[in-house]
Amino acid sequence: MAKKKIQSDSTTEEKIKTAARKVFTKKGYSAARTRDIAEEAGINLALLNYYFRSKEKLFDIVMMENLQKFLLVLGGALREEKSSLNEKVALIANNYVDMLKSNPDLPIFILSEIRANPEKFVHNMGIKGLLLESSFFKQLHQATKGKIHPLHLLMNVMSMTVFPFIASPLLQHVGNLKQPDFDNLMEERKKMIPIWFDSIVKGL
Amino acid sequence: MAKKKIQSDSTTEEKIKTAARKVFTKKGYSAARTRDIAEEAGINLALLNYYFRSKEKLFDIVMMENLQKFLLVLGGALREEKSSLNEKVALIANNYVDMLKSNPDLPIFILSEIRANPEKFVHNMGIKGLLLESSFFKQLHQATKGKIHPLHLLMNVMSMTVFPFIASPLLQHVGNLKQPDFDNLMEERKKMIPIWFDSIVKGL
DNA sequence: GTCTATAATTCGATAGAC
DNA sequence: GTCTATCGAATTATAGAC
Numbered sequence: 544m545a546k547k548k549i550q551s552d553s554t555t556e557e558k559i560k561t562a563a564r565k566v567f568t569k570k571g572y573s574a575a576r577t578r579d580i581a582e583e584a585g586i587n588l589a590l591l592n593y594y595f596r597s598k599e600k601l602f603d604i605v606m607m608e609n610l611q612k613f614l615l616v617l618g619g620a621l622r623e624e625k626s627s628l629n630e631k632v633a634l635i636a637n638n639y640v641d642m643l644k645s646n647p648d649l650p651i652f653i654l655s656e657i658r659a660n661p662e663k664f665v666h667n668m669g670i671k672g673l674l675l676e677s678s679f680f681k682q683l684h685q686a687t688k689g690k691i692h693p694l695h696l697l698m699n700v701m702s703m704t705v706f707p708f709i710a711s712p713l714l715q716h717v718g719n720l721k722q723p724d725f726d727n728l729m730e731e732r733k734k735m736i737p738i739w740f741d742s743i744v745k746g747l
Numbered sequence: 748m749a750k751k752k753i754q755s756d757s758t759t760e761e762k763i764k765t766a767a768r769k770v771f772t773k774k775g776y777s778a779a780r781t782r783d784i785a786e787e788a789g790i791n792l793a794l795l796n797y798y799f800r801s802k803e804k805l806f807d808i809v810m811m812e813n814l815q816k817f818l819l820v821l822g823g824a825l826r827e828e829k830s831s832l833n834e835k836v837a838l839i840a841n842n843y844v845d846m847l848k849s850n851p852d853l854p855i856f857i858l859s860e861i862r863a864n865p866e867k868f869v870h871n872m873g874i875k876g877l878l879l880e881s882s883f884f885k886q887l888h889q890a891t892k893g894k895i896h897p898l899h900l901l902m903n904v905m906s907m908t909v910f911p912f913i914a915s916p917l918l919q920h921v922g923n924l925k926q927p928d929f930d931n932l933m934e935e936r937k938k939m940i941p942i943w944f945d946s947i948v949k950g951l
Numbered sequence: 952g953t954c955t956a957t958a959a960t961t962c963g964a965t966a967g968a969c
Numbered sequence: 970g971t972c973t974a975t976c977g978a979a980t981t982a983t984a985g986a987c
Binding site: 570571572573574648651653654655657658659661665668670671672674675691692694695698699701702703705706707709710712713714716717718719720728731732735738739741742743745746 | 774775776777778852855857858859861862863865869872874875876878879895896898899902903905906907909910911913914916917918920921922923924932935936939942943945946947949950
């Protein structure tokens with residue numbers, strides 16, 4: 544408990560983890576090279592194995608951190624007990640857009656690696672029954688009036704928020720957008736997604 | 748023009764391409780092994796290079812085919828001149844769900860590879876100005892009443908349709924769904940997405 | 952056209968000096 | 970703890986027999 548956490552990247556171990564996070568998240572497990580990580584960290588290749596034993600063990604750490612970062616946004620809404628459904632949707636949209644503007648490669652990294660290795664990562668995610676028993680899910684269920692599965696509404700919120708970041712290179716091309724244009728659209732979505740969500744619910 | 752196309756997989760070249768399509772689409776460029784492709788095709792490794800010269804050249808063929816398959820669904824809606832906006836949305840949702848049920852790895856493959864190599868694949872896509880000048884885009888623009896960027900509406904349709912397939916391993920886990928349950932949800936979305944889209948437009 | 956055998960390179964990991 | 974040097978396995982690609 545008495546950690547000596549002076550700075551984030553002060554120790555060699557932290558420098559390697561920071562570099563690994565950057566390289567793995569950008570290129571994925573298979574395309575990432577341990578030599579790239581070592582160079583990015585400004586240390587020698589041997590040190591990587593000295594601290595983390597293998598590429599896979601280092602990757603697992605990065606994967607778990609990234610998975611937690613991604614699910615924490617949704618988890619934050621689940622822990623809000625007394626807020627309304629629309630407030631939770633607004634919270635999710637806002638927090639995801641803010642987080643993904645700084646981490647645009649995160650969703651496709653997570654979803655690719657889970658798909659490549661479901662049995663390995665689909666556990667230890669801590670939200671197995673957590674979602675289905677949350678007040679958020681109950682609110683979703685009420686909003687559907689029994690007409691559709693509550694998961695549809697959750698899919699819609701997650702889709703409209705996260706997908707544009709996954710498809711951004713394609714969207715920017717077909718929409719003839721520069722990066723600032725795209726960022727502006729994402730900012731607009733923060734306030735529009737709750738409105739759209741409300742329209743969907745009212746139209747059921 | 749006078750092709751001798753007897754069967755799809757009759758020739759060795761076609762067998763290799765079919766195997767490559769399967770392995771590359773499932774695992775991506777970096778994780779795919781030419782040996783896996785050769786084994787999947789039931790031929791020797793040397794034959795792969797005899798027909799396609801290199802892993803990368805074979806990959807480029809698969810990538811272009813997959814990119815075309817993915818964009819053709821959207822392109823189909825762009826070519827519908829006289830149908831209404833809601834009809835086009837229904838067409839997109841139906842065709843994407845049908846296609847992605849048979850090719851669940853397709854979207855994440857395309858979007859991952861484009862992200863890994865934007866400058867290489869973002870060209871030759873044939874829909875640069877095609878979208879912005881289409882009657883579909885004009886209809887989207889009219890529907891917004893000048894309140895939001897028309898791309899938002901396109902993003903919403905694509906998101907709600909495609910994203911669930913990208914995130915299916917995660918969604919099936921947190922929603923406690925088996926594969927048939929998930930497929931049923933996707934079938935429901937074919938008819939719900941046009942309704943939800945209409946609600947969004949009316950709520951603007 | 953198809954195969955076996957192998958070359959050439961890359962990559963993850965380790966031994967050993969300091 | 971950190972480095973240089975190198976090993977061994979895996980991978981792409983090719984040479985050459987049939």
